[in-house]
Amino acid sequence: MPRAKARAFPALLGALLLAGCTSAPAPRAAEAAPAPAAVPEIRPGVPAGYLTAAAIPDSLALVPAPPAAGSAALAQDHAVMKAALALRGTPRFQQATQDADLDFPFAAGTFACALGVGLDAQHTPATVRLLQRTLMDAAISTRAAKERYQRTRPFVENAAPTCTPNDEAALRGNGSYPSGHVAIGWTWALVLSQVAPERTDALLARGRNFGESRLVCNVHWQSDMLQGRFMASGTFARLQADPVFRADVAAATRELADARAQGLPPGRDCAAEAAALAQPLQGAL
Template identity: 65%
Template sequence: MTRRIPLPRTLLAVCLLGAALAAPARQASPDTGYLAAEALPDGVALVPPPPAPGSAEEARDQAHMQAALALRDRPRFAQARPDADLDFPQAAALFECALGVPVDAQRTPATLRLLQRSLVDAARSTRGAKQKYQRPRPFLANGAPTCTPEEEASLRDSGSYPSGHAAIGWAWALTLAAAAPERGDALLARGREFGDSRVVCNVHWRSDVEQGQALGTATFLRLLAEPAFRADLEAATTELAARRRNAR
């Protein structure tokens, strides 16, 4: 039986959409990650080839996509659009509901830095496999629109497998759960939902998301060996705890 993509809780959807609408103008995010090129996970070695045409795995991807397409006029599809935007400062709000406190440059600079720099590392972890496999994105196969029509032209020539967004979202979920373990369940659930948004948006197959999340995990494990990352993680743990105390 194909797992149906769940609709978000109403409060979470409202929080996410409200944060997106209230976000200030975009600003450039740092383009330097924590990891040197040689320290990045080897996506080509870690990720198996995408499902072969006619395989059971490919049929699973197709069935999961059909369930996602049925959400087009539902709140879940509306949520997928802000989940697609990784530009800061908007992106800092994507996990705020699960984290329980806002993230900004003034009061949680280390947390913001973790998100910005780990984004670079997680995205880079998927590039080798994307370039090797060049899997077409689902909207090219099913002809249905995506949640980001303005990006469709550029996505046509961008490999679908594995998902860079899913790698980033899962690396973020693991990082924030390490900094705020008492919010771990909510953050991991949000990371899974963030990956599901790529299927709902009609820009990734389910297996793209799963392998992207695998590379997000591999990236996080590599990051734990980096002193600069560990220092920011410790600082984020302290500043997030302080924000929660002050909010009581």
């Protein structure tokens, strides 16, 4: 069943704004994974990202302005919005509610079915650390454009419910473009494909429908989603130059292989997830 309360992305972004963007010092040997105690935190229990502020791609410099009134792109946004609204009350809408939740430990299992193995801090600590830290990098990558454009979200325009009603007040004051949730989900899909390349197709498909969940949730436009993916790709590329990130990727690769050999179950209802995600979002790119 979906969780009753999903963590509001604006609250997460607020924590990032207060903390800034830091990076752990590089270890003397790049191949040696840093101990969890060495990971910097933006507040207790919330690890910082890998990248310094200067290393994170600048969304304001990289993404175009949101679609203009009367444009074909805005018409496409509205067409997909209408298709997404038709999925309210379906299992796909319930899946979107789960996908909205960025809280750990729950969020660690978002890609468990696509990986075919469970993820938790006890059995796969390096992988969970990868997800937590890259979440921060991806979220910050969307910040500048969000602040500049302050795009209104679909639910404000159409007055229809979202999948996270308790977050609506905060979302009204948080720019829609580009999508931070989508940037996070696509970054996770790319990072996990690096860790488990044999699962690439399933992971990328899950990353795509994780992003589409934001449309089903009625909190983002399709163009928000597309530019969120773009910023994720830039963030993932920049992460490759970070030695601490590379060390965590190596550690996660080893521990996922061990977890799979031990038969660690995904810990999610993978059949229900697959059935929900089989419901297509008409017109989505």
